[in-house]
Amino acid sequence: MKIGEFARVCNVTKDTVRYYVNIGLLIPKMQGSQMSFEEREYADFNYIQKLKGMRFNIKEIRAFLYLRRMSNMIEPATIDECVKLLEDKRECLASEMITIENSIHLIEDEIESFKNKKNADKRDRTGVPISTVPLLVCPDCRQHLHIENAEINYKYIYEGTLSCPCGYHAIIENGIVRTENTYEGTHDRPDLRRRLYCEIGEGWEIYTQKCRDAIIEQIESQDWNGKVILEANINGFFFTYNNLHQLPKNSVYIIVDKYHEVLAMYKELFEQLYPGLDILYIADASEKFPLQDSCIDLFLSFYGEIEYSFYHKNVQLHDICHLMKPKGLIFGAFQSFAPEAKSRRLLIERYPEGHKRLANMTYLIEDYLKCGYKISAVETGKIMKTEDHHMYICHLDGEPLTIYYFVAEKEN
Numbered sequence: 001m002k003i004g005e006f007a008r009v010c011n012v013t014k015d016t017v018r019y020y021v022n023i024g025l026l027i028p029k030m031q032g033s034q035m036s037f038e039e040r041e042y043a044d045f046n047y048i049q050k051l052k053g054m055r056f057n058i059k060e061i062r063a064f065l066y067l068r069r070m071s072n073m074i075e076p077a078t079i080d081e082c083v084k085l086l087e088d089k090r091e092c093l094a095s096e097m098i099t100i101e102n103s104i105h106l107i108e109d110e111i112e113s114f115k116n117k118k119n120a121d122k123r124d125r126t127g128v129p130i131s132t133v134p135l136l137v138c139p140d141c142r143q144h145l146h147i148e149n150a151e152i153n154y155k156y157i158y159e160g161t162l163s164c165p166c167g168y169h170a171i172i173e174n175g176i177v178r179t180e181n182t183y184e185g186t187h188d189r190p191d192l193r194r195r196l197y198c199e200i201g202e203g204w205e206i207y208t209q210k211c212r213d214a215i216i217e218q219i220e221s222q223d224w225n226g227k228v229i230l231e232a233n234i235n236g237f238f239f240t241y242n243n244l245h246q247l248p249k250n251s252v253y254i255i256v257d258k259y260h261e262v263l264a265m266y267k268e269l270f271e272q273l274y275p276g277l278d279i280l281y282i283a284d285a286s287e288k289f290p291l292q293d294s295c296i297d298l299f300l301s302f303y304g305e306i307e308y309s310f311y312h313k314n315v316q317l318h319d320i321c322h323l324m325k326p327k328g329l330i331f332g333a334f335q336s337f338a339p340e341a342k343s344r345r346l347l348i349e350r351y352p353e354g355h356k357r358l359a360n361m362t363y364l365i366e367d368y369l370k371c372g373y374k375i376s377a378v379e380t381g382k383i384m385k386t387e388d389h390h391m392y393i394c395h396l397d398g399e400p401l402t403i404y405y406f407v408a409e410k411e412n
Contacts, residue, residue, distance in 0.1 A: 006037035010045050020048070023058060025065060044068075056089060117272075126271055127156030127175030132252060132280040135228070135295050136177070138164035139288035145170070162290075170290060176263050181286035183258040185311065187351055190259040191235050200386050204403070207381030211333035211405035214378065215239070215302070216246050218331050218407060224248040227297035230323070232256040232289075232304055232316065234266065239302035239333075241266055244274060252278045254296075258285035258311070287312060287319035296323045301332030309358035310351040310391070315367040317408075330373065330408035335401055336361040343401070346394035361404055368408055377406040 007014045020026040021035065025048055028035040044065060051061045063085060071078040130152070136145050143164055150160035150172070162170040162177065170179045225248070231240050234257045240247065257263050260283035267281055282289060301316065308316040317330065324330075337344035337359050344359050357363040365375045382400040386392035395401055 001037045127158040128172055129278040135292045136290055137292050138168045139290045140168050141166045176281040178260055179284040181284050183285040190262050196390050201383045203383050207403040210380040214405040215331045224251045228252045228295055229298045230254045230296045231300040233307040235259055235262045236307035237303045239300050254280045256282045291323050293322050294325050296328050299330045303333050306335055309355040313355055317371045321371045332406050334404045341399050343395045343399045372410055373408045374411050375406050375408045377404045379404055
């Protein structure tokens with residue numbers, strides 16, 4: 001038989017047959033330049049498959065085939081050698097079985113641990129920290145908001161209404177401030193399964209971790225006791241949630257997103273991880289948050305500016321600049337395409353309600369300068385290919401997506 005027919009009879013590919021020939025498991029006769037497979041090779045092939053079924057490796061299979069070819073397999077010495085090979089393999093497999101059983105037990109324990117976390121009793125719920133009420137003001141006339149019909153305890157407000165004489169209204173629902181500004185667009189949806197955190201591309205995790213480490217190093221170098229830290233657009237990446245074990249616990253955190261359900265999900269997770277932490281949650285899709293002027297000490301923008309630029313006409317700093325304290329800082333990460341990149345043009349087309357200067361570090365630096373803030377940016381890496389989900393659908397293979405971390409502070 002020629003190689004094609006032999007492969008078909010054995011139900012394998014020709015590449016597999018060639019591999020067996022190249023490593024000496026099959027030794028066909030040669031007829032000119034072609035291999036000829038006969039009954040001997042068919043018998044050898046079946047024996048190879050039998051040994052593979054016993055989990056013998058290539059080296060061990062070759063030892064068996066050598067004995068077959070150099071004996072009739074009935075000689076006492078040959079039989080002893082075959083029995084030894086089989087007994088050694090049995091002992092090896094028995095040891096593997098013990099290891100596998102131990103691994104299965106560890107896996108079962110880990111499954112149970114995760115299920116217990118998912119089914120854990122709900123911790124005491126949190127609400128709007130009473131200490132943060134002075135931070136809530138009308139975004140239109142800047143007066144402090146009136147609170148009515150409140151469900152309250154010594155530390156939190158769980159339910160209530162917020163109003164201003166000028167006509168502004170919001171509510172507190174399950175400990176979350178809900179404004180009347182909801183997102184009505186069709187270009188985004190709540191990421192309640194955190195699918196954005198799926199694999200994005202080779203190197204992305206490494207470069208992003210470098211950004212996280214750099215930001216944490218900046219935070220750890222200063223005292224944030226009692227300071228107010230803002231993070232927004234968390235339906236994208238959520239720095240505070242992913243890194244709170246390394247962040248100060250004695251600060252006040254304000255978390256803003258356009259989706260109430262995203263905030264509710266993270267609020268429940270925070271209650272499990274860090275009960276009692278002072279976090280003010282605000283659901284607001286507008287550019288004007290109901291917060292006191294000059295109240296923010298630190299604005300965390302971990303890919304937040306690019307997320308914001310998909311749905312608004314300015315960089316976010318332009319819209320919250322009045323909320324920053326005079327010495328307030330901004331620590332962030334940013335993803336950037338070249339100004340002329342086709343990928344960036346595709347992003348602009350995909351998010352027509354957004355900022356036309358999105359996804360470019362040079363533009364971000366210029367726009368921050370217009371707000372009176374100077375950016376110091378450091379590149380952590382370039383990614384040439386990403387997976388096709390979320391904004392990365394627009395990333396054309398081969399066009400560099402550059403990752404930066406940055407620090408911004410007000411110019412003197």
